[in-house]
Amino acid sequence: MCMSVCFTAWAKVELTMHESVEVYLGDSAQIPCQHSFTDANNEPSFVMIQWFVRVAGNSSRTRIVYADKSQQMVDDNTDYSGRIEVTSDEQGTRLTIQEVKLSDEREFFCQVNGLAAGNAEGKTHLRVFAPPEAPVIEGVLTGISVTNEAPSRVASCEVQNGYPKPNITWYRNSVPLMPAPGHVNVLTLVIHESNLYSVQSTLEYKVTKEDKDAHFSCEVSFFVPGAIRTVESSSLNITVHYPTTMVELWKESPQGLVKEGDTVELRCQGDGNPPSPFVFNREQEPYVDLDSNGDVLILSPVTRKDGGIYQCHPLDTSDEIKGEVQLTVHYLDPAVVVPKDSEFMLKGEDLTATCNALSSLKTSTVWYKDGRQVGKGNTLHLKDATYDTSGEYICEVTVPTLPALHTSGSVHIIVQGGPQLLGGEQEVQLEEAAGRMVNLSCEAQGHPLPSISWSIIGSQNWHEVVNKANELVTHSVVSVKVTSDISALCNASNDMGTEVKAFSIKAIPRLTSAAPFSPAEGSGVIIVVIILCLLLLAVLGSVLYFLHKKGKIPCGRSGKQEITKEKTTKDDIVVEMKTNTKNEEAVLLKAVNGDKKGPNGQ
Template sequence: MACRRDTCLLLILLSFATYYVRARVDISMDETVSVYSGDPARLHCQYSFSEEPRMMMVQWFVKYLDGSRQRISYRDLTMEKVDEGTDFTDRITVAGSNNSETLTIHSARLADEREFFCQVNGMAAGNGERKTHIMVFDPPEGPIIEGVPSGISVGHLSKVASCEARKGYPKPNITWYRDETPLIPTNGEINVVTLVTREASGYYTVQSDLQYKVSKEDKDTLFSCKVSYFVPGGVRTAPSPAVNITVHYPTTTIELWREVPKGLVKEGDTVELRCQGDGNPPPPFTFNREQQPEVELESSNAELVLREVTRRDSGVYQCRTLDLDTEEDVVGNMRLTVHYLDPAVVVPKDTEVMSKGESLTATCNALSSLNTSTVWLKDDIEIGRGHTLYLDDATFDTAGEYFCKVSVPSVPGLQTTGSVHIVVQGAPEMKDGVTDVDMEERSGKWVNLTCEARGYPRPIIGWSIDGTQNWREVVNRVTEDTVQSVVTVKVSSDTTAACNATNDMGVETKMHSIKSISMVTPPAKFQAEGSGIIIVIIITCILLLAILGSVIYFLYKKGKLPCGRSGKQEITNVYSTTDKPSKEDIVVEMKAENKTEESVLLKGVNGGDKKPTNDQVTTRVNTMKAL
């Protein structure tokens, strides 16, 4: 009986197994889902049954780090719910449709990075599950780089910089660069020390230190780092700023140069010499001259100042320092040449006396360290170039001060001057070249006569004046070879004035002949300007005389003015005091070369050429007496 039961049970089990083999469910899910921290994560679960299930339920599970699983959502044909008391209770939603289920996790967190299971159970129709791994990403902050502030000596593996990337997930990586070239760790040359810190929040902070064996060439090198980090679907990088490091290396060569002046050096200049080595930090420097190495010259801050240099300051100057590694002197050299120009030497010296018509050769030279150029000047006007000046056929115009200016064209400001005074001797000669002067002047006028003569020795001027005694000298001016005399002469008759210029070499005479002109009528200018005024005066006088005559006549007719023998006697007495009366005793007469308006008016008043009657004479005499 037992055997039969076992047989029956086996048959039942086989029948069930055969059924379940035929009934199955297919589930499809993504292996991974990548999401930024804070963004929603969506997990899709699609399924299909080989037979239509009579009953079906879908459950979502999450797997923890310890391997345990917890259900977070449940749904069947009649109900749908989110499990209470889980880490996802308030952050998930489930949406289902035919043969599909979507789990949405809102505001994904780093802790959400784990496996999620979708389990589908169709009972007799089959059951199964699939899983999806959620990956959460959060980029780190920008890299922070710091170079070592102190100097780094060459030849040693030393830390040169540090780089830090903070709060990134997953863990970021740091790569070092030297002038855009990635640095690969090399034994004894390059080493990278990395420190990774996992914070309680799950973020990573990565700090990387670069150890580098610097050389002198690294003094201008720029170091930088780049942080690479994962993001959904790829990898990104963030570069840091570049930093420069201070490299310490010994001085092996020294450069010495002249800073001031920029051009050639001349005597009197201030010279500045500067010294610079190729070491870092700059070592202390000392200066000396090659011919006196034991004498240290006073300097400051790698600078030597030489004030008001002379030609004796020419020579080789040295700047030196001590190489601490080899304990040997490192020296820089520079030759300083101070150019000079000695005072000009002029031949002949000082003053040279020449005779008129002679020739002279003058030279001007100055000793110099460079080629010179010479210019001759007289009265600030250039008269020649070159060291030699030729003066031919000397005249009094040749006399004067001659200057030579010697300069060095290649050195502005380097010049010297010399001079020679030329004196030309000879008999006097009138400076204006005129020996006879004829002139006409009005009698009674004072006239200035000028006589200016030149000669060497300086002449003496004497005057001999005939025709007038009224003269005097008003100007007597002398220079080295010239004398000027001015006399003022009153012309009263024809006058002859002789100016005699005399020196040891001879005499020169200048004659002034003055013809005296007698002036009877006023000059035409005076007539033209004064005629109007004279006419007005004459007319006014005539009117006054006419009025006065009318008054006297009126009084006479009225008997107010007695007129008889007494009156005639008065006239007789008047006439007796003079000779025969004439027109000039009564009438004012203006003479002129031409017949003018004044003469016409006067004739009209005097009645032309007719003789006056007795009554007219009486009236006029009485009028004159009244006046």
């Protein structure tokens, strides 16, 4: 622990240092020296700081370093040359000692000299600590007789290389043993070597019969910076020799409760030593000796019939001296589920399932479906069954106080009913561009497993692309080409009913956009148009020339009147632009041959 002490000289300098600084052996130690000048208006321009150390073995001291604001000088030929450093800040100065040694445990002085501003000095006691090694305990190898009049050597404990000197305390069953004449003696040997302490402690103890199960241990306590720490050794049991007056029988293994199938080890021990041979029997069969191995009786594997009171008797004493133990073998019978195996239900029905397992202990039952807990307790209630109710239900029965005991059972629930379409609406409205392929999906569940058929009006181009099923669900997908408005029906059916899903597809005419113009393509189109125009003019000129030769187109006034008359007839010469080649030929032939019929020529 560190305590601060203030030093004031001439009422001009205030200096504060810790009374002590504690550090582990080998670590770095920092000793602060805080100082301030009481006259703030007269801060000195030069401050000299010197550090001194008390010389081991006498009251003199030696300077180890001095410093001012501009430099620091470490004194040569001291124990601290090369191991110390001084740093300064607004609060003062700090001495750092590297790789602290045990010999560094001494007083360090800080001297501050501000010339006319005043000077002061303080000191700090550096304390060094070296934790010892863990304690090592050793017990006597021979037995100790209760008939010995004086305390007998029981165990020794040794701890090495600590500083300051560690202390050893003895314990019996975690209770401290204090020296008591004629009962407890503690012999201590201290070895001081290389400035470190090693301590050896020997326990002499007068044993009694009660010490046969006692455990002895030692604890080392030692100082560390700011605290006291303790380390306890392992414990040991001593062998006590005394006449047999009592026998004890206990279950050695397994630890805790025993269940069917375990291997049970019963151990018998008398309070006499050396121990007498033992015989084992059950209380209900006192004259039937059980096969044993010395002081151990092994039962493997045990059943509930092996439960009862077991006894052991030492052969060298009367039958009244015996040990007894009650053995209880716990059990858990296989789970019985009602209904068992498989059970059929109709949609909407209710069902109650039970799961029971006979046990010697209180049980806990949990129901699971698809790895998810769906119920707790012996009874499972299924209400308003749906297809999601179908599946395997597993009941797991456990014994909370004996987790190794567990069993399980199951029942498979099958929900029967008509088809049930999955995936949302039963009427689906769609719009799609003409010429596109559309996939229509239909999924139905039920038991028996439904079949799916399609009825499609408005398109002959369709085919089924998916047709798959599992235990409960049938899935079908058809691909339909949209050529016009389409009505499609998905029919899901089984022996218990039918369900229909309707699809209405409105065909949208596909819009085509003009191709972008390019100079190369434009030139080709212009050339084709020009050629067609020239051919049309050539044909028209030939027709007119032919009609003129035949006199069909007279010149002068009379011709003009004839032409005018022809325009009033029913069958005029009509020139039309049509895509049908036969119509074009008919118009041309009509123009060539003429029409001599009158308005009533038909």
